[in-house]
Amino acid sequence: MQKKHIDFIFQTLDKLYPNADTELKFSNDFQLVLAVVMSAQTTDKQVNKVTENLFKIIKTPQDVLNLWLEKLTKSISSINYYKNKAKHIFWLSKMLDENPWLLCPDLEELQKLPWVWIKTAKVVSYVLFGSKVIAADTHVHRVSNRLWLVNTKTPEKTSQTLEKIVPDKYKQIAHHTLILFGRYLCIARNPKCESCPFTQICEYKKSL
Ligand code: SF4
Structure with missing residues (x-):
């Protein structure tokens, strides 16, 4: 995995979702x-x-x-x-x-x-x-594969692979930004490729 590729993805996601956080509401x-x-x-x-x-x-x-x-x-x-x-x-x-x-x-x-x-x-x-872990749900699993960050069959494997390849400096934003990207842009069916900043590098888009 090229460092440049990872940098591009997470720097772009950070710009796209500068205040990424959990959408769950809680007070303690x-x-x-x-x-x-x-x-x-x-x-x-x-x-x-x-x-x-x-x-x-x-x-x-x-x-x-x-x-x-x-x-x-x-x-x-x-x-x-x-x-x-x-x-x-x-x-x-x-x-x-x-x-x-x-x-x-x-x-x-x-x-x-x-x-x-x-x-x-x-x-x-x-x-x-603030632990440096990256939990993978179906969104994180799907978009990580589409963006060629990982090539995995299960969310568990995606989580383990991301934790290995993503530098610590992006671990604070990785989980939330990948979820938001999967939830609102790179959705499972009919991803909104026309609004996506990753069209040039997306293997999935090329296969459509
Ligand atoms: S180009 Fe389309 S399929 Fe590829 S990452 Fe963007 S939204 Fe997802």
Whole structure:
């Protein structure tokens, strides 16, 4: 992978999305963990709709435990897999209430929490603690392949490869800018190539 190619991509993405950040709404670390857990197979917009009211009453793990599982399940019923997510949020809150130190930058510690797998752990560690990791969802996976940053079959492999090839100076922006680019420009079907700054280097566009 040419350094010039990587520099061009991330410098361009940085200009395109100078204030790139998570689109999930939260007001403390615990709420961010819950929002990320809820966002699996669900859009950030749907999660924000649910959390707009929920996070007025849930600010700590104890608040979740006080709410009861039935009420929590009902409150998040508009998102995918809400029954499972409610159960896991309940157990996650119980575990964090008893072991608050698990909410830390360490990926292994974070993964001890229910429903927190490697991708979720990386997002939490990156957003809350600025860790130099690059979580890959379907957007990051798709656009990284289209831009020829990686040549991978799975988001997990994309994440590992990006972490190896992307210099540390771009790791603070890589995850968020790639997501925004995939969400709004290089969308899965009908990417908006006419507005894209990468048409000259995009292998995918050339194959269309
Ligand atoms: S040219 Fe089109 S397919 Fe290629 S990166 Fe840009 S939007 Fe995506």
